[in-house]
Amino acid sequence: MILMKFEFNKTPTTCKDGRDNYTFYEYQLVWMIANGKTIPAGYDIHHLDGDNMNNDSDNLVCIPKDIHYLYHNKPKNTTGIHRVHKSKDPTCSQGYIWKYQYRKDGKTTAFQSVNLKKLQEKAKQNGLKWTIIDPVKALKSYKESELNAN
């Protein structure tokens, strides 16, 4: 549902209520009108489809700022394997080490190996999932690990 179209999508507008000036972006105003309340302190408005110009009220959700930050700044997986990344390590001849990182009891836990297949074995020994999320990237990672092992 499109409630209204503003011209201030990129620049905020200022509203006056007699005492104070409030500055809002279009998407913030659309959300507030659609939900009949102001944005709570510590919360952001997020565009569900990722399109910052789509200010349709159905595309806007109110979420805590810290979760919003994580959502837009989550590190990209480059290895193709869930929970696995290359961690810089100058003590290794290859300059990095394969790291398996996961959450356990609310804490970040990790183990590592210079060899990706050994890392996979460690994960299995610990009863942890080993999930290929991108087969092309994963194959590249395995090949890279084998090359470095020779």
Ligand SMILES: [Zn+2]
């Ligand atoms: Zn967002």
